[in-house]
Every structure is written in C-alpha cells, then in structure tokens.
Amino acid sequence: MAVLSKIRERSMFLIIIIGLALFAFVLDPSTLGDFFNSSKINEVGEVNGESISRQEFANELEKYKQQVGGRVSEMQASKTVWDNILRKKIYKNQLEEAGISIGEADVWNEIISAQFVQNNPQYQNEAGLFDENKFKQFLADIKENNKLLWSQWSNYMNQIRDNSERNTYNNLVTAGLGASLQEGEFDYMVNNTKLNAQFVYVPYTSVADSLVKIKKSEIEAYIKKHSDEFQAEDSRDISFVKFDIVATPSDEEAIKNDVASLIKDFKIATDNKLFLSENDSDTSLNDNYQFKSSLNQKVADKIYEGEKGDVIGPYKDKGYFKISKITEVIQMPDSVKASHILIAHIGAQRVAPDVTRTEENAKKLADSLFDVIKRRRSKFGDLAKEYSSDKGSAEKDGDLDWFNYQRMTPAFRDYSFSGKKGDIDVVKSPFGYHIIRINEQKNKQKVMKLATYSRKIVASEATENQVYQKAQEFALAISKGNSSYFEIAKEKNYTTKPAVGLKTLDENVPGLGNQRSIVSWAFNSDTAVGDFKRFDLEGSNVVAFVTGASEKGLMSASKATGRVRPILVNKKKAALIKDKLEGDNLQNIAKKNATSVKKSNSITLKSPTLSGVGVEPKIVGAMFNAELNKIYNAIEGNRGVFSFKVTKRETPTALPNYDANRKRIADSRKRLTFKMYEAIKEASEIEDNRAVMYGGN
Structure with a gap:
C-alpha cells in the first residue's frame, strides 16, 4: 500500500x-x-571524464567485503573502495598522458620475483630451483578447476598491476625531486642560525571581548575572500530525543525470581551443558578452572566456601542474574614456568611459510625428540635451538618464562597447570606438537570449575511498550503543530541532543552511534527542515527532528561563525593594540602598555618559540629577516601584537661540504608520495555520486 x-x-x-x-x-x-x-543513471561517479559504473563499483565492493570478512561497515567499505578506484584511475590517467604503460611482462616478472612464489616447493624442480613452467601450469590448472583460488590469484595479479602503475609514476616524479648543494647550504645556515631578541608583547586577551563587535556582513565578506577554505558538502542538522529501554526494578526482580526457581533442578542435573541449553541460558558453559580473583568479588567468598554440587545465587554480575554450580574443586598453581619445543606443520596456526612437513611427519618428529629427551634431559635446550618453530623461545633453550592460566592455548595450559614440576610430554595444540617440560610452579591454591546459568537483565515487554508509548506521544504532540519540537520537549522535561553537520554518506550519529537509517532519512528528498520521525533502535526509541540543511557550496555565515569570528576578533583587537605599540624605544613602549621588555635567546627557525610567550612562527620569521638593533613595531602574531629588536645574530660555522644536507632534503622530498597523490587528486575532475546509491531519494 x-x-x-x-x-x-x-x-x-x-x-x-x-x-x-x-x-x-x-x-x-x-x-x-x-x-x-543513460550512462549517467548507471554511474557512481566520474574521474577526469572516465565514468565509474555502478557495476564496476558493486563488483569491487563485493570483493573487498569478502576480503575483510564483514569486519567493516557498509559505508566504511564504500569509502575504501571508492578511494581505491580513484587512486587507480588517477594514476592510470597520469601514465597515459605521459605515454607510459605497464605491460603484461612487467606484471609477470613482478609476480615470479615474489619470495613466496620462488620458495614454494610446488613450483620448484628436482634441484629445488624455481621452475617458471611449473608455476604457469599451476595457474592454468586452478583457472580450469578451482574458480575460487583462481579468483584470489586474479585479484592478486590486478593488485600487482595497480601497485606497479603507482610505483612507476611515483618513481618518475621522485627522480626529478633532487636538491642542489646551494639548497643544502641554505638549509644548514637557516636551521642553525641563532638569534637573541628583546620584545614587548601585548596579548589579544588584554582587550575585552565586549569592546569588539563583529557583524554578520563581515563574516560573510571574510568567507567570500577565503572561499577555498569554506567549501561545504551537503549536510543536515538534526536534534533528537532518546527514550532508552531499560529494565525497571520490577523487571529485575521478575528475572531474579525466574533464575532462582531453577536452583533445585540445576542442583540435581547430571548434564550441566544440556541444562543450560534447555533452559535458555544467555551464556554457555565455561569448562575452564576459575580462580577466586577472577570471580565477582561480591560473591567470590560465598562460592569458595561451597563444596562440589552446591549452587550459589542468584547474584547480579555484568548485566546478568546468575546461579553458579560448583562442579570440581582442586588445588592448582596460579603461575607456571615451562619450556617447549614446537614442531609446526602445514595447516597449523601462524605457521611460517618455509614449514613444509605434514601433520603426520610433525607427530613422528615430536615423538622422536621426546624419546631422546627422556633418555638425556640435558639435550632439551640443544634440540629446541635446532628444531623448534618458536624461534623466540628456541634462542633461550625453549624457555617460556612464567605465565598465568589465561595466557596459553587450552591444551598447553591444561598440561602445564595440571601436571607437576619436572613432567615432560608431547601435547598437540592448534600451533602444532609441543614437547613441554614443566620447570617450576608457584602459589598453589584452591580453584574450581563452575557451571553458571545466566539470564540477561533486559526490559520486559510491558516496559518496552511504555517507552514506545512515550516516544509515540511525543511524536504525536509535534505533529499537531500547536507547539514546536523544542517547546514540547522542554514541557515534558526531555533532553534534546544535537547532531550537527551530518554528511550524506555518514553512518554515525553523535550520541547514537551507527544509525545509517537516520542519516538516510535526513537526506531523503521528501524530508525537509522541520520534519520529524520516530525510529525503533536497539535498546531505545528515538524521535529525530531536522533543524537545518546546507547544500553543497560556500559555507553559510551561521555555519562558519565558529571559525571566522575568533580570526576577526583578533584582527580588530590587533588594530586597537597597534596604536599603543608605536615608538623608537622598547622601554617606553613597554611602559606605555604597563608591561615589561622581555628577552629570548638562541631563537631558531626550527623551533620558533619565544620565552614566556610560546610558539610564534610569524614573529620569529620576521626576526630572521630583521636588521640588528632596529625597532620593528606592531607585528601581529598568533597570541598578540609585538614590537621587537634583534640584538644578536649568531651564524653557524661553515661546512666544507653540504652534500649531507642536500641528500637529506632530496630524500625527504622523495618520501612525500602521499602528498604528490593528494596534489594530483586535487587537480583532477572528480564527481562523486555515491549519495545517489546510499542517500535517500
């Protein structure tokens, strides 16, 4: 409908x-x-006249999302993919204009030069050398028989091409970014020249703000004069009232009673995991031993006074009501010192690329080394150095030092903490096979295994309905139009919160988190300033109200006031101060302004700081070009207005050669590839229409 x-x-x-x-x-x-x-209908954007189709963008977006496995949001993925496509097309365009292309041979040579390709036994001949034909056959086989793996290789090869284009362009540009010996000398002299100066400083804060009036027309004039600095995207301002759905005291009491009603059945249950599952516990069974220090300290004493089979609770812990059943009680150290020899294999976690042994071969090797160690325990350290895949501990004869119960992988941990000093055995973990020797144990104490049933403390359906009703009544009152959104909120004692400057592709609303639906609604073509809507969010209801809309272009005076007004205020204050900073004697100027003459020694351009004032690059720059002992009056700085004279200029000792300085300048320029790209991007004609895909229409 x-x-x-x-x-x-x-x-x-x-x-x-x-x-x-x-x-x-x-x-x-x-x-x-x-x-x-029309291609425009199917375009997401355009770069230097080349369109970016919806299909191209969607394909790249899907690839990226598969690559990151859902670890980023839709809008984060969109931004990354957009940036990647822009970079690729901009570099390609630059190379085409220069008449340079990256050929298939260039890409192929880059691929077969990669170490992981060269060192893979699958692509080597009988002599253990890389065989290009074997690698070609491998690619041909997966292209025909393994579409998923071929897709991964295709993506990798495309990435190599993109990287080659980017690196080729950067290398061509940076090849011309050298520096001369004269530049090296100038850099050395400027950065090592030291000045002593005297100055009179009158801060802007010495003039009361009430003495300075800023008109709207002045702000508008400043914005127009500096229009490049005040370009704005489409934006929306909203205000919202949030109605949190929180469990009431009666909700909590009901949950607590429900949990308490399970104690009797929990106590006689023989399968604790099944009991938790059948009774819809909000947390699963934790089969680890638990130390007293890791439990909720309000109930830890009571739990540790209990015996096997006792059920303690209900108690409140981290947003849940819980009951805990003691299933096992033993003595265990709180920390262990152990050594190990790790025999990794193909398929194990964090396995190094050079490991080629199978799991079966790893087990045989571990058992063989174990037999040697059983006969001669003194061989443990030497064998760790020779065979262990854990190079960090191998250098220390396999020593892992002290570790607590939470640190190690479960199989390793369980053996180390349940065994005794001097025990040695082979233990399998996700990382491979470990030959473990328990060296020391300390602080033996009582530990328990607990089966804990949990029920999350959430609002009841009745409470949710009450919150919904409040939000709906608020929205209804606004819709009647008798009073404004803000008046009604104030009347009902609701707190209104602003979210200013939302952009069309934003997904985060300050104060609400990731709420893309609210941003989309605010930018919908049917939504105007003054419109409102109620949203059902996770854990709350929100009534949002559009308070302002700015279109793409020059920023309005109201939006820019926060940035422009302090600049104009200081300008006007400077004009008032300047009249009092005239004269040919610093002492008289200081006296006239009820201040004193200050001194600052060893001033450098590298660190443009004045004693008692702070960082003042404009003033220090002026000092470096000043004549000695000449008074310079009414110079505007960051913090105030200055009159100064330079009393001493100490130049550094000349060097026999400035090649080191020249090289440093050249190297620093060649590292600025990111700024180079940003400059090319700034000069490119880019049209971003992603808002059509993601914004409301």
Whole structure:
C-alpha cells in the first residue's frame, strides 16, 4: 500500500517522464533505449571524464567485503573502495598522458620475483630451483578447476598491476625531486642560525571581548575572500530525543525470581551443558578452572566456601542474574614456568611459510625428540635451538618464562597447570606438537570449575511498550503543530541532543552511534527542515527532528561563525593594540602598555618559540629577516601584537661540504608520495555520486 501511495503521489511526474520518452521515440526510436539506459543513471561517479559504473563499483565492493570478512561497515567499505578506484584511475590517467604503460611482462616478472612464489616447493624442480613452467601450469590448472583460488590469484595479479602503475609514476616524479648543494647550504645556515631578541608583547586577551563587535556582513565578506577554505558538502542538522529501554526494578526482580526457581533442578542435573541449553541460558558453559580473583568479588567468598554440587545465587554480575554450580574443586598453581619445543606443520596456526612437513611427519618428529629427551634431559635446550618453530623461545633453550592460566592455548595450559614440576610430554595444540617440560610452579591454591546459568537483565515487554508509548506521544504532540519540537520537549522535561553537520554518506550519529537509517532519512528528498520521525533502535526509541540543511557550496555565515569570528576578533583587537605599540624605544613602549621588555635567546627557525610567550612562527620569521638593533613595531602574531629588536645574530660555522644536507632534503622530498597523490587528486575532475546509491531519494 505504501508503494502504491507513492506512485499515486508522483503520478503526474511519471506521466511527464514517460511522455518525454515516447516523444523522443517518435523522433528517433533508438533514443528510447538511450533514455532509460543513460550512462549517467548507471554511474557512481566520474574521474577526469572516465565514468565509474555502478557495476564496476558493486563488483569491487563485493570483493573487498569478502576480503575483510564483514569486519567493516557498509559505508566504511564504500569509502575504501571508492578511494581505491580513484587512486587507480588517477594514476592510470597520469601514465597515459605521459605515454607510459605497464605491460603484461612487467606484471609477470613482478609476480615470479615474489619470495613466496620462488620458495614454494610446488613450483620448484628436482634441484629445488624455481621452475617458471611449473608455476604457469599451476595457474592454468586452478583457472580450469578451482574458480575460487583462481579468483584470489586474479585479484592478486590486478593488485600487482595497480601497485606497479603507482610505483612507476611515483618513481618518475621522485627522480626529478633532487636538491642542489646551494639548497643544502641554505638549509644548514637557516636551521642553525641563532638569534637573541628583546620584545614587548601585548596579548589579544588584554582587550575585552565586549569592546569588539563583529557583524554578520563581515563574516560573510571574510568567507567570500577565503572561499577555498569554506567549501561545504551537503549536510543536515538534526536534534533528537532518546527514550532508552531499560529494565525497571520490577523487571529485575521478575528475572531474579525466574533464575532462582531453577536452583533445585540445576542442583540435581547430571548434564550441566544440556541444562543450560534447555533452559535458555544467555551464556554457555565455561569448562575452564576459575580462580577466586577472577570471580565477582561480591560473591567470590560465598562460592569458595561451597563444596562440589552446591549452587550459589542468584547474584547480579555484568548485566546478568546468575546461579553458579560448583562442579570440581582442586588445588592448582596460579603461575607456571615451562619450556617447549614446537614442531609446526602445514595447516597449523601462524605457521611460517618455509614449514613444509605434514601433520603426520610433525607427530613422528615430536615423538622422536621426546624419546631422546627422556633418555638425556640435558639435550632439551640443544634440540629446541635446532628444531623448534618458536624461534623466540628456541634462542633461550625453549624457555617460556612464567605465565598465568589465561595466557596459553587450552591444551598447553591444561598440561602445564595440571601436571607437576619436572613432567615432560608431547601435547598437540592448534600451533602444532609441543614437547613441554614443566620447570617450576608457584602459589598453589584452591580453584574450581563452575557451571553458571545466566539470564540477561533486559526490559520486559510491558516496559518496552511504555517507552514506545512515550516516544509515540511525543511524536504525536509535534505533529499537531500547536507547539514546536523544542517547546514540547522542554514541557515534558526531555533532553534534546544535537547532531550537527551530518554528511550524506555518514553512518554515525553523535550520541547514537551507527544509525545509517537516520542519516538516510535526513537526506531523503521528501524530508525537509522541520520534519520529524520516530525510529525503533536497539535498546531505545528515538524521535529525530531536522533543524537545518546546507547544500553543497560556500559555507553559510551561521555555519562558519565558529571559525571566522575568533580570526576577526583578533584582527580588530590587533588594530586597537597597534596604536599603543608605536615608538623608537622598547622601554617606553613597554611602559606605555604597563608591561615589561622581555628577552629570548638562541631563537631558531626550527623551533620558533619565544620565552614566556610560546610558539610564534610569524614573529620569529620576521626576526630572521630583521636588521640588528632596529625597532620593528606592531607585528601581529598568533597570541598578540609585538614590537621587537634583534640584538644578536649568531651564524653557524661553515661546512666544507653540504652534500649531507642536500641528500637529506632530496630524500625527504622523495618520501612525500602521499602528498604528490593528494596534489594530483586535487587537480583532477572528480564527481562523486555515491549519495545517489546510499542517500535517500
């Protein structure tokens, strides 16, 4: 029904569109397809006249999301993919203009030069050398028989091509970014020249803000004069009232009683895991031993006073009501010192690329080394150095030093803490086979295994309905139009929170977190300033109200006031201060301004700081170009207005050669590839229409 309603609302618009299309068809039938299949409709953007189609963008987005495995949000993925496509097309465009292309041979040579390709036994001949034909055959086989693996290799090869294009361009540009010996000498002299100076400083704060008036027209004039600094994207301002859905005291009491009613059955249950599952516990069974220090300290004493089979609770812990059943009680150290020899194998976690042994071979080797160590325990350290895949501990004869119960992988941990000093055995873990020797144990104490049933403390359905009703009543009161959103909120004692400057591709709303639906609604073509809507969010209801909308272009005075006003205020304060900073004697100027003459020694351009004032690059820069002992009056700085004279200029000792300085300058320039790209990007013609895909329409 909602869709039909929209169609009815826009029926005249649709009639006009269809009429224009049919009229074009009468004139030229081929234009009908062009009309509905216009490339603009299917474009996400454009770079230097080259379009980025929706299909291209969608394909790259899907690849990226598969690569990161859902670890980023949709809008984060969109931004990364957009940036990657821009970079690729901008570099390609630059190379084409320079008449340079990256050939298939260049990409292939880059791939077969990679160490992981060269060192893979699968692509080597009988002599253990890389065989290019074997590698080609491998690629041909997976292209035919393993589409997923071929897709991964194709992506990798495309990435190599993109990297080659980027590196080729950067190398060509940086090849011309050298430096001369004269630049090296100038750099050395400027950065090592030291000045002593005297100055009178009158801070802007010495003039009361009330003495300075800033007009809106002045702010507007400043914005126009510095228009490049005040370009704004489409943005929306909203205000919202949040109605949190929180469990009431009566909700908590009901949950607590429900949990308490399970104690009797829990105590006699023989399968604790099954009991938790059948009774819908909100946490699963923890089969690890638990130290008293790791438990909720309000109930830790009571639990540790219990015996096997006792059920303690209900108690409140980290947003849950819980009951805990003691299933095992033993004595265990709180820390262990052990050594190990790790025999890794293909398929193990964090296995090094050079490990080629199978799991079966790893087990045989571990058992063989274990037999040697049983006969001669003194061989442990030497064998660790020779065979262990854990190179960090191998250098220390396999010693892992002290570790606590939580640190190691479960199989390793269980053996180390349940055994006794001097025990040695082979233990399998996800990392391979370990030959473990327990060297020391300390602080033996009582530990327990607990089966804990948990119920999350959440609001009841009745409470959710009450919160929904409050939000709905607030929205209804606004819709009647008798009072404004802010007036009604104030009347009902609701807190309104602003979210200013939301961009069309944002997903985060300050104060609410990731709420893309609210941003999309605010930018919907049907949403205007003054509109409102209620949203059902996780754990709350929100009534949002659009308070402002700014279109792409020059920032409005109201938006820019926060940035511009302090600049203009200081300008006007400087004008008032300057009149009092005239004279040919610093002492008289200081006296006239009820201050004193200050001194600052060993001033350098590298660190443009004045004693008692702070960082003042404009003033220090002026001092470096000043004549000795000449008074310079009314110079504007960051913090105030200055009069100064330079009393001493100490130049550094000349060097016999400035090649080291020249090289440093050249190297620093060549490292600025990111800034180079940003400059090219700034000069490119880029049209970003992702808002059409993601924004409301």
